[in-house]
Amino acid sequence: MSLRTMAVFAVALVSLAPAASHASLASYSQDFESLVQTDPAALQNDGWLVYGNVYTPAHVFIYGYGAFPAPNPGGGFCAIDAGQGGVPQGAQQLSVYNDYNNLDHANNRLIEANVFREQTISAADVGKTWVFTFDAKLGNLVSPSTAFAFVKTLDPNAGFATTHFVTSDMTTIPTSWGTFPIQLSIFPSMVGQIAQFGFSNTATAYAGSGVFYDNLSWLPLVPTGVTDAPGRERLELRTAAPNPFLTSTRIEYSIARASVADLSVFDITGRRVATLFHGPAEPGSHSVVWRGRSDNGQSAPSGVYQCVLQTVDGRQVRKLVLGR
Known part of the structure; x- marks a missing residue:
């Protein structure tokens, strides 16, 4: 896992969340079992978005596109897959891959594909630590393609510049399932910013880039021993x-x-x-x-x-x- 905190990130994933919204971060979990695999709107109805960035072979930014509602299935970004999991993963999983509909693959340009959800940080979230946890296994990703999972924050008052960026490299994970956590601590300076969590990969010339994900959760970290109201059960x-x-x-x-x-x-x-x-x-x-x-x-x-x-x-x- 790596942590990069910066004032400006070269290309931010443009947010669709209203800048004026100050709803608190909300717990989320998804095992993809209840989503209809053949429904083209299944992922977008669950709040998933996609965004693409295109670079030269020297990693010089050319253009970005999105954010768009996540497709299912198709040649770009993501799809609900089946039969890739064991008992803990169940019947259906999320497959994340590159945007092979982008014709710049044929021009040997680097295509970065991002699949993510987003929420707005409020004052009530300050002091908490949120954890993005997921199961993952390698799909058809081959070199020179790369992939990572991420949690990031964007500042809508600074052109959606990236202010925090925490990643977990997925490029060389095994073809067997493992579980991975990414943590993000919330500070006062982050109130009003957009929190995004999801998956990214970069590929060129139509090289394979797929990674399978399942059992996703976005939850506040609850310290052991925290008490609750009298008479009420607690985690x-x-x-x-x-x-x-x-x-x-x-x-x-x-x-x-x-x-x-x-x-x-x-x-x-x-x-x-x-x-x-x-x-x-x-x-x-x-x-x-x-x-x-x-x-x-x-x-x-x-x-x-x-x-x-x-x-x-x-x-x-x-x-x-x-x-x-």
């Missing part, structure tokens, strides 16, 4: 017991309100090892036992793991230590 991932453990450990957690929840175990590289729970969850206390096995039934090796609980109300993490 909490409790310490597993026993921990460290040899064969199995019980993990207890609570959900603040009815929502889709995901409780999974990841290794130190961020790869999902085991999905302990994924689906609709009722508010209240829950527990699950992890027997030290991966989703494919194999014994996980000894080591340090992260147990991650994620709902619309936030994300919490606990360390697990497995010994054999």
